[in-house]
Amino acid sequence: MSFFQDLFSIFKKRELIFLESHQESEDVYSFLFEKEKDLTWKAGQYGLFSITHKTIKNATKPFSLASAPTENIVKITTRISDDPSDFKKAMLELNQGMKVKMSGPVGSFYLQDDSPSLLIAGGIGITPFRSILKQIEAEGNGDEKQRKLLYLDGKKSYIYKDELDEIAKNTSISVTYLDSRDDLHQEMDKFNALYKNNGKYFIAGPKSMVDSISSHLQNNHISKRNIKKDAFFGY
Ligand SMILES: Cc1cc2nc3c(=O)[nH]c(=O)nc-3n(C[C@H](O)[C@H](O)[C@H](O)COP(=O)(O)OP(=O)(O)OC[C@H]3O[C@@H](n4cnc5c(N)ncnc54)[C@H](O)[C@@H]3O)c2cc1C
Numbered sequence: 001m002s003f004f005q006d007l008f009s010i011f012k013k014r015e016l017i018f019l020e021s022h023q024e025s026e027d028v029y030s031f032l033f034e035k036e037k038d039l040t041w042k043a044g045q046y047g048l049f050s051i052t053h054k055t056i057k058n059a060t061k062p063f064s065l066a067s068a069p070t071e072n073i074v075k076i077t078t079r080i081s082d083d084p085s086d087f088k089k090a091m092l093e094l095n096q097g098m099k100v101k102m103s104g105p106v107g108s109f110y111l112q113d114d115s116p117s118l119l120i121a122g123g124i125g126i127t128p129f130r131s132i133l134k135q136i137e138a139e140g141n142g143d144e145k146q147r148k149l150l151y152l153d154g155k156k157s158y159i160y161k162d163e164l165d166e167i168a169k170n171t172s173i174s175v176t177y178l179d180s181r182d183d184l185h186q187e188m189d190k191f192n193a194l195y196k197n198n199g200k201y202f203i204a205g206p207k208s209m210v211d212s213i214s215s216h217l218q219n220n221h222i223s224k225r226n227i228k229k230d231a232f233f234g235y
Helices: 002-012 085-093 124-138 160-169 181-198 206-220
Strands: 013-025 026-035 046-051 060-064 071-078 099-106 117-122 147-152 175-179 201-206 226-233
Touching: 002 099, 013 071, 026 085, 046 071, 046 085, 060 071, 060 124, 071 124, 099 201, 117 124, 117 181, 117 206, 124 147, 124 160, 124 201, 124 206, 124 226, 160 175, 175 181, 181 206, 201 206, 206 226
Parallel strands: 117 147, 117 201, 147 175, 201 226
Antiparallel strands: 013 026, 013 099, 026 071, 046 060, 046 099
16 A cells, blocks of 8 residues: 555544454453444554543554454454553443544555565564454465464464464465574574565564564565564553
């Protein structure tokens, strides 16, 4: 999506009706909203979500749209600690029928062609990849394409695991769960040895992790233009 389309999208604010939330793991929650018919996005993009039912500082934050447009629902998933920010406290207070605002979708974190692609998620950074994988599964076009998801979580708390395993069964996408940086590097190096700069590399997760994985790729001669990053700050 072009810069101008992003700019147009960002000014288009819409209200989303809250449906329900559920816990994905001890400290990870998903929030579901109604999807209006004219709302769509490219799997992997994000929205800017604003709290409107109370006045708080920093009332707007970006969240990846974790659902695929074909699911006909807007889903975001986030980690909420014991000592949450005002934004996340407000998210937990949402009741069915209440509204948040969303502008977007924005961003260029989506598959643009059929190049071999390595998708690398660190912890909560799995959210845009859930959308991407769900969309590939729905379109039934996963065959023959070299697409691999590496999912790193030091605590082995892999959210969406059942769904991802199901997608891996139904498509040619492979999913590898990892809990150490060394193993992640090994898997990245294998992909890199096969595809080098013919591959595309997508990284999402906490900013420090995204930066260090990106440096590893660049140290291994992967050009910046083949690396796409979604760096989540606040983690
Ligand atoms: C493109 C993009 C996509 C993203 N997608 C996602 C996503 O899918 N899921 C996701 O979870 N995040 C995502 N993020 C990050 C997200 O926007 C938030 O920055 C992140 O969730 C942290 O939010 P927070 O409210 O906890 O952060 P902050 O306000 O930065 O707080 C960080 C920590 O500080 C402490 N803190 C802050 N304020 C208070 C307070 N008032 N009282 C007590 N403690 C406080 C809390 O411990 C809190 O956990 C994305 C970011 C980008 C740029």
